[in-house]
Every structure is written in structure tokens, then in C-alpha cells.
Amino acid sequence: MSTRLTKMAENREKLIASARRAFAQQGYAAASMDSLTAEAGLTRGALYHNFGDKRGLLAAVVDQIDSEMAAYAKSVGARAGDTWLGLLAEGAAYIEKALDPEVRRIVLLDGPSVLGDPSQWPSQNKCLQSTRNTIEQLIKDGTLKPVDPEAAAMLLNGAALNAALWIASSANPQAMLPKTLEAFNLLASGFLVKG
Amino acid sequence: MSTRLTKMAENREKLIASARRAFAQQGYAAASMDSLTAEAGLTRGALYHNFGDKRGLLAAVVDQIDSEMAAYAKSVGARAGDTWLGLLAEGAAYIEKALDPEVRRIVLLDGPSVLGDPSQWPSQNKCLQSTRNTIEQLIKDGTLKPVDPEAAAMLLNGAALNAALWIASSANPQAMLPKTLEAFNLLASGFLVKG
DNA sequence: CCTGTCACATACGATATGTATGCCACTTGA
DNA sequence: TCAAGTGGCATACATATCGTATGTGACAGG
Numbered sequence: 001m002s003t004r005l006t007k008m009a010e011n012r013e014k015l016i017a018s019a020r021r022a023f024a025q026q027g028y029a030a031a032s033m034d035s036l037t038a039e040a041g042l043t044r045g046a047l048y049h050n051f052g053d054k055r056g057l058l059a060a061v062v063d064q065i066d067s068e069m070a071a072y073a074k075s076v077g078a079r080a081g082d083t084w085l086g087l088l089a090e091g092a093a094y095i096e097k098a099l100d101p102e103v104r105r106i107v108l109l110d111g112p113s114v115l116g117d118p119s120q121w122p123s124q125n126k127c128l129q130s131t132r133n134t135i136e137q138l139i140k141d142g143t144l145k146p147v148d149p150e151a152a153a154m155l156l157n158g159a160a161l162n163a164a165l166w167i168a169s170s171a172n173p174q175a176m177l178p179k180t181l182e183a184f185n186l187l188a189s190g191f192l193v194k195g
Numbered sequence: 196m197s198t199r200l201t202k203m204a205e206n207r208e209k210l211i212a213s214a215r216r217a218f219a220q221q222g223y224a225a226a227s228m229d230s231l232t233a234e235a236g237l238t239r240g241a242l243y244h245n246f247g248d249k250r251g252l253l254a255a256v257v258d259q260i261d262s263e264m265a266a267y268a269k270s271v272g273a274r275a276g277d278t279w280l281g282l283l284a285e286g287a288a289y290i291e292k293a294l295d296p297e298v299r300r301i302v303l304l305d306g307p308s309v310l311g312d313p314s315q316w317p318s319q320n321k322c323l324q325s326t327r328n329t330i331e332q333l334i335k336d337g338t339l340k341p342v343d344p345e346a347a348a349m350l351l352n353g354a355a356l357n358a359a360l361w362i363a364s365s366a367n368p369q370a371m372l373p374k375t376l377e378a379f380n381l382l383a384s385g386f387l388v389k390g
Numbered sequence: 391c392c393t394g395t396c397a398c399a400t401a402c403g404a405t406a407t408g409t410a411t412g413c414c415a416c417t418t419g420a
Numbered sequence: 421t422c423a424a425g426t427g428g429c430a431t432a433c434a435t436a437t438c439g440t441a442t443g444t445g446a447c448a449g450g
Binding site (some may be wrong): 004007008013042043045046047048049050119 | 422427429430431
Binding site (some may be wrong): 198199227229230239243248249 | 423436437438440446447448
């Protein structure tokens with residue numbers, strides 16, 4: 001086994017893990033790269049060599065978190081037999097996952113500011129494509145009205161992520177979650193052929 | 196007339212205007228306060244005296260832009276005789292206004308990162324309250340299903356603002372706008388008692 | 391006319407990012 | 421096995437920005 005490459009991969013993982021903690025707790029701007037790397041037992045030299053700059057590091061962290069969210073949402077959606085219910089379940093899963101402070105801070109707040117519009121990220125784009133495919137299938141089924149699949153997927157995803165931000169900063173998140181999910185399902189049902 | 200206070204107000208406006216340009220063109224993080232204030236014919240001394248810190252300046256800028264958006268949306272909504280159509284028109288107005296690069300960069304991207312969840316901002320809160328009132332009225336009318344008004348208002352606003360980001364970064368914004376508006380209206384109609 | 395206050399300017403210190411350079415371990419080829 | 425070279429990472433430096441602490445000049449009030 002090539003010791004060289006595996007050690008590099010390990011260091012990359014260490015840096016990403018350390019950055020994930022730091023970005024979540026202090027925010028992207030306030031997180032110091034010296035502290036980051038020191039906590040990982042490395043220096044900024046390793047960081048710049050692996051990720052180019054601070055933005056690159058954030059991109060790697062966002063990609064990791066986003067992939068985890070997408071995988072979870074997909075698994076939840078697949079568990080619901082019905083395709084339409086699966087779409088709703090995916091939305092609900094996204095909302096619940098985004099209630100994690102780490103996700104909110106890194107993916108929803110700092111991510112767009114530093115990396116630009118989320119719909120252009122590779123990870124989110126993958127998720128949007130998946131939702132889009134589901135919607136296209138439901139339109140062919142005759143379940144949904146002939147709406148633009150891309151726009152519909154984007155609206156659902158955007159509403160879900162935004163909802164998580166709102167719930168988390170509300171006075172009583174536990175109470176708001178079910179109400180919000182109900183409203184979200186109602187909203188999505190606007191695409192249905194028959195209410 | 197008190198020359199003292201009016202001059203201070205003028206300087207505040209000059210700084211906000213200068214910051215608005217700088218934040219829009221370079222982003223919040225990259226915008227230098229020295230350049231900002233120099234362009235306004237002042238120094239950072241004035242800035243810190245008036246706004247406390249860089250965040251305070253951004254808050255003032257965001258509040259100004261947000262107020263302009265809310266006023267425009269409200270006027271558009273009022274012009275539509277029907278309350279329900281007014282709600283849709285307000286949403287459309289928000290989407291269109293958010294297509295302005297200045298709004299996107301400052302309010303949608305940097306704002307949340309620096310100031311936190313938008314639904315907690317005084318300006319956005321005002322807008323949410325307005326939408327919430329409209330929705331409550333429509334529920335009493337029997338036009339809308341008995342959904343939680345706060346959650347519904349938040350979902351509509353979030354979807355609209357997110358849609359603007361998406362449209363702007365799409366390959367052909369002019370073509371995406373009508374499709375998105377159609378999908379948005381369909382989505383909102385999920386709250387209607389009868390489709 | 392004199393004095394005090396206040397809005398703003400100036401000077402300073404701390405800290406963070408990005409780059410350029412150097413070093414050492416590991417890989418590679420004979 | 422050994423020697424040369426590559427490259428991953430550490431170190432040192434230059435630059436720039438924020439926030440604070442202090443100074444100053446003009447306007448307001450008596």
C-alpha cells in the first residue's frame with residue numbers, strides 16, 4: 001500500500017473534520033486557519049497544499065455535509081413506497097437534517113456567502129437533479145400538473161431549507177416543526193392534479 | 196435648523212450609500228472600510244461612531260434595501276383588487292426585485308452569514324407580519340385552508356427569495372422567470388380550499 | 391466671549407490571510 | 421541496495437484589515 005497517498009488522505013480528512021468543528025462553532029469568518037490546523041496536528045502549509053485557500057476548505061466541508069444530507073434524504077424517500085409520499089418525506093428529511101446547528105451555520109448561512117448560489121454547488125445540484133427526476137416521473141404518472149420540473153424542484157428544496165432556518169430560530173422549535181411540515185405538505189400539494 | 200444633526204444625518208446617508216456600492220460589487224468580506232469611507236469623503240472614525248462596527252453598517256444597508264423591497268411589494272399587492280391575487284403579486288414582486296444583483300449579494304448571500312437568520316431581522320419580520328396578516332384574512336374568508344399563518348408566510352417568502360437566486364444564476368434568466376412564477380403560483384395554490 | 395461637548399480624524403496594536411522558500415521523507419529506477 | 425528527485429508539509433515574511441484609544445476642531449449654550 002502506498003503510505004504516501006494514504007497519509008495525505010488521512011490529513012485531508014483530519015483537516016476537514018477540524019474545519020467542520022471550527023466553522024460550526026465560530027463561523028467561517030471568525031475561524032482561524034492557524035487554530036484549525038493546529039487542532040488537527042498540522043500547519044497551514046498542509047491546508048494550502050490540499051485545498052488551495054480557505055474557500056477551498058469550506059467547499060470541501062460543505063460538500064461532505066451536503067452529501068450526508070442527500071444520502072439521508074434519499075434513503076428516507078426510498079423507504080416510503082409511494083413516489084409522491086417519498087417526495088414529501090425527502091422534503092421533511094431535509095428540514096429535519098437542516099435543524100442541526102452545524103448544517104445551518106455552514107451550509108445555509110456561510111456557504112452561500114462564500115461559495116455563491118447553492119444551486120450551483122456540485123452537491124446541491126446532485127440533489128436538485130434527483131428531486132427533478134422524481135417530479136418528472138410524477139408528471140408522467142399524471143400525479144402532478146405539467147409544471148417545469150427544475151423550477152418545482154428548486155422551489156421545494158429552497159422552501160425546505162429556509163424553513164429549517166426559521167424553525168431553529170423560533171422560540172419553540174419543537175412546536176413549530178409539525179406545523180411547518182404540515183404547511184410544507186400543503187404547499188407541495190399545489191402541484192398535485194387533484195387536491 | 197440645527198446644522199449639527201443634519202450634517203450627521205447626511206454623513207450617515209453618504210456612508211450607507213457608499214457601503215451599498217462596495218458591498219454589492221466586492222462582497223461584504225472583501226469590502227475595505229478604508230476604501231468605503233474614503234469614497235464617501237470621510238474616515239473610519241465616522242463609521243465606527245455612527246454604526247459601531249462593520250456589522251452595524253451592513254445592518255443599516257440591509258434595512259434600507261429591505262424596506263425598499265417591502266414597500267414595492269406592498270404597492271404591487273395593493274394594486275391587485277383581489278386579496279388572493281395580491282398575495283401572489285407580492286410574491287412575484289419579491290422575486291423580481293431580488294433579481295437585482297445588489298439585492299442578491301447583500302441581502303440574500305452576505306446578510307444571512309453576517310447578521311444571522313433573516314426571519315429575525317426587523318425589516319424581514321415586518322414583511323413576514325404583513326404576509327401573515329394577509330394569509331389570516333384569507334383563511335377567515337374561507338379562501339385558504341386553515342394552515343398556520345406564520346409558517347405559510349415564511350415558506351412563501353423563502354421560496355420566493357430562493358427562486359430569485361436560482362433564476363439569476365441560471366443560463367437564461369429571462370426564460371426562467373415566467374416558468375418559475377408559474378410554478379410559484381401553483382405552489383401557493385396548495386393553500387387554496389379549492390384548486 | 392468663553393467653555394464644554396461631540397462628531398470625526400489620526401495613530402497604534404493585534405491578528406489573519408496568502409505566498410515564497412526550505413526541508414525531510416518517501417518513492418522510483420537501476 | 422543506493423542515489424537522485426519529487427512532493428507533501430513546515431516556516432518565515434509581507435500585506436492588509438479590523439477595532440480601540442486618543443486627539444482635535446467646530447458648533448451649541450450660557
